[in-house]
Amino acid sequence: MRGPPTASDGAAGAVAGVAVPACPVCGERGSRELHSGLRDRVFGVAPGRWNLRRCTSCGTARLDPRPADAAIGDLYAAYYTHAPPQANIAPAGIGGALRALRNAHINARLGYDLRPAWRAGRIAGRLLPPLAAIAERGVRSLPAGERLLDVGCGNGEFVAEAAAAGWRASGIDLDAAAVAVGRAAGLDLAEQSVQERAAREPQAYDAVTLSHVIEHVPDPVAFLRAVHQLLRPGGQVWIATPNLASLTHRRFGADWVHLDPPRHLVLFDHDALARALTAAGFASIRRLRPTPTAGPASAISAAVARGVCPANGARAVGAAERLRAAGADLFAQLDLRLADELLVLASRP
Ligand SMILES: [Zn+2]
Numbered sequence: 001m002r003g004p005p006t007a008s009d010g011a012a013g014a015v016a017g018v019a020v021p022a023c024p025v026c027g028e029r030g031s032r033e034l035h036s037g038l039r040d041r042v043f044g045v046a047p048g049r050w051n052l053r054r055c056t057s058c059g060t061a062r063l064d065p066r067p068a069d070a071a072i073g074d075l076y077a078a079y080y081t082h083a084p085p086q087a088n089i090a091p092a093g094i095g096g097a098l099r100a101l102r103n104a105h106i107n108a109r110l111g112y113d114l115r116p117a118w119r120a121g122r123i124a125g126r127l128l129p130p131l132a133a134i135a136e137r138g139v140r141s142l143p144a145g146e147r148l149l150d151v152g153c154g155n156g157e158f159v160a161e162a163a164a165a166g167w168r169a170s171g172i173d174l175d176a177a178a179v180a181v182g183r184a185a186g187l188d189l190a191e192q193s194v195q196e197r198a199a200r201e202p203q204a205y206d207a208v209t210l211s212h213v214i215e216h217v218p219d220p221v222a223f224l225r226a227v228h229q230l231l232r233p234g235g236q237v238w239i240a241t242p243n244l245a246s247l248t249h250r251r252f253g254a255d256w257v258h259l260d261p262p263r264h265l266v267l268f269d270h271d272a273l274a275r276a277l278t279a280a281g282f283a284s285i286r287r288l289r290p291t292p293t294a295g296p297a298s299a300i301s302a303a304v305a306r307g308v309c310p311a312n313g314a315r316a317v318g319a320a321e322r323l324r325a326a327g328a329d330l331f332a333q334l335d336l337r338l339a340d341e342l343l344v345l346a347s348r349p
Contacts, residue, residue, distance in 0.1 A: 014047055014048050015046050015047065015048050015067045015068075015071045015074075015075075015262060016067065016068040016070070016071050017048075017065030017066065017067060017068060018065055018066055018067070018068045018069075019064060019065050020053075020062050020063065020064040020065065020066055020218075021064070023057065023058060023060055023062065024060065024062055024218065024219055024220055024221065024266055025055065025058050025060040025221060025266075025272060025275055025276045025279065026055060026057050026058040026060070026275065026279075028055055028056070028057035028058070030055070030056040030057060031053040031055050031056055031062075031064075032053065032054055032056055033051060033052075033053055033054075034052045034053060034054045034061050035051065035052045035253070035254045035259065036049075036051045036052075037049045037050075037051070038050045038051065038052060038254060038259060038261040039261070040075075040260075040261055040262060040263075041255075041304045041307075041309065042257060042260050042263075042300070042304065042309070042310060043075075043263075043309070045074075045075065046067070046074075046075050046261075046262050046263075048262065050063055050065075050066075050261040050262050051063070051064055051065075052064075052259065052261070052267070054244075055272075058271070058272050058275050059244070059268075059269050059271055059272040060266060060268055060272040060275075060276070061244055061267040061268075062265065062266050062267075063261060063262060063264070063265050063266075066218060066262065066265045067262045067265075069218070073174075075263050076175060076263070096116075097118070099116075100116040100117055100118040100121065101118050101120060101124055101135075102121060102135040102138065103115065103117040103118075103121065104117040104118050104119055104120070104121030104122050104125075105121045105122055105124065105125030105132060105135045105136075106135055106136065106138065106139055106165075108121075108122045108125070109125060109132070110136065110139060110141070110142065110143045111143050111144040112139065112144045112165055112166060113166065114165060114166075121135075129289055129333075130291075130292070130333050132289070133288065133289035133290065133291050134291050134292075136288075137291050137343075138161065138165070139161075139165050140158070140162075140207075140209050140238040141238060141288050141343070141345055142207045142209075142236060142238055142345075143236075144165075144166060144167075145167065145206030145207055146167070146168055146206050147167070147169075147170075147204060147205045147206055147207075148162050148167040148168070148169045148170070148205065148206065148207045148208070148209065149169075149170050149171065149172065149197070149205045149207070149208045149209070149230060150162070150169065150170070150171040150172075150208075150211070151171075151172055151173075151194050151197075151208060151209070151210050151213055151227065152172075152173055152210060152212075152213030152216070153171025153172060153173045153178075153179075153182070153189055154171075154173055154175065154178045155178045155179075155181045155182045155185075156171050156178075156179075156181075156182030156183075156185065156187040156189045158171075158209065158211065159171040159182065159187050159188065159189065160185070160187055162209075163187075167207075169188070170188040170189070170190070171187065171188070171189045171190075172189070172190050172191070172192040172193070172194065172197055173189065173191065173192075174191065174192075174193060175191075176191050179191045194223060194226040194227060194230070195222075195226045197226075197230060198226040198227075198229040198230045201230065202229050202230065203229070203230070203231065203232045203233070203235075204230065204232070205230050205231055205232065205235055206231075206232060206235050206236070207231075207235060207237070207238065208227050208230055208231060208235070208236075208237045208238075209237070209238045209239075210227070210237065210238065210239045210240070210241075211240045212240055212241060212242075213241075214239060214241050214266070214268075214273075214276075215241050215242060215258075215260075215264040215266055215267055215268075216263060216264065216265060217265065217266065218265050218266075220266050220276050221276050221279045221280050224237075224276060224277060224279075224280030224282065225280045225281065227280070228280050228281045228282060228348050231348040232348070233348055233349065234347060234348065234349075235347070235348050236345050236346065236347050236348075237277075237282065237345070237346050237347075237348075238343075238344070238345055239273065239277075239342070239343070239344045239345075239346075240341050240342070240343050241267075241268060241273065241341065241342050242258030242264070242267055242268075242340070242341060242342070243268070243269060243270070243337075243338075243339055243340060243341055243342045244267045244268060244269045244272075245269040245270070245337055245338065246258075246294075246328075246338060246339060246340045246341075247294065247328040247331060247332065247338045247340075248294050248297045248298055248301060248328055248340045251298070251301075251324070251328070252298070252301040252302075252304075252305060255301050255302075255304045255305040256297075256301050256304075257297055257300040257301045257304055257310070258297065258340075268342060269337070269342070270287055270337055270342055270344075273342055273344060274344075277344070277346045281348065281349075282346035282348060282349075283346070283347055283348075283349045284345075284346060284347040285344060285345075285346040286344065286345045286346070287336055287342075287343070287344055288343035288344060288345060289333070289336060289343075290332050290333070290336060290339030290340070290341055290343055291341075291343075292326075292329035292332075293329075293339075293340045293341055294325040294326075294328035294329045294339075294340045295322065295325040295326070295329070297325075297340045298317065298321055298322075298324065298325040298328070299317045299321070299325075302317050302321055328340070
């Protein structure tokens, strides 16, 4: 018998680890090594080396060992979400005319009543599916509804956007500092787990959104079951998570930013994510058209490859890399399985 696992490379302050002998999605033990000896090169706060294993049955990848539950909070000390939310500017940086076109598309396609809205946007959205995908991402491709919960909401940036689009929007997160920042900005946020919220408000929501959250969860099926419990029958969950089958993962390998060890505990391809959703009781699982994200993912991955901690800036990349990223985004429009992110909607029957 081996002792309690750690992810130590011999350095002081190693993060305590927990072995993960079985797949957290299908329960099978058969696996192969996908990457070994991974280090935290994105935020540079967690010592140790980590291995990513891929289930030979369902394709889900898991960190094994993963950080012990008690150690997980410390891994987010320098995370993205501690700045105040930029409320009511959805989506950030878009000009007034583009916004009016976007609004018209969303109103026609998803039943919102956003203003101002220019009718030309309805035509543009029909003719240009990639632009439609970018527009719809502003409301996470959800049809208009009453109550929305953003799980892993951070400082509440999307809660503010959803409220501006007409939702009665709330958010939960385990990060007390991020929640405090959003609450101070007047948003309905709580420091709460999804299981706690589901026990208090079963079947209360038309929509639950999980933006880059599920890969941080040790037991994704139990987590999705709690999400299922939050939704009314017919309610929908929207998920964005890194895609193991992406061109950017193939290109950057162990330097791919979305490996993000030891914060990302599970990673999926489309079929593996669909399997987790089905196991949790979801149906009507629909793969959404990706939005172009290979550019930023490539820039950060290139910084990781160069040994520059991207949390400290230095993400500039050359023309060749930008061209390659544009190519990856183009291929992902032709074959959605190759996109940098998995974007999925699923329903509670
Ligand atoms: Zn599996």
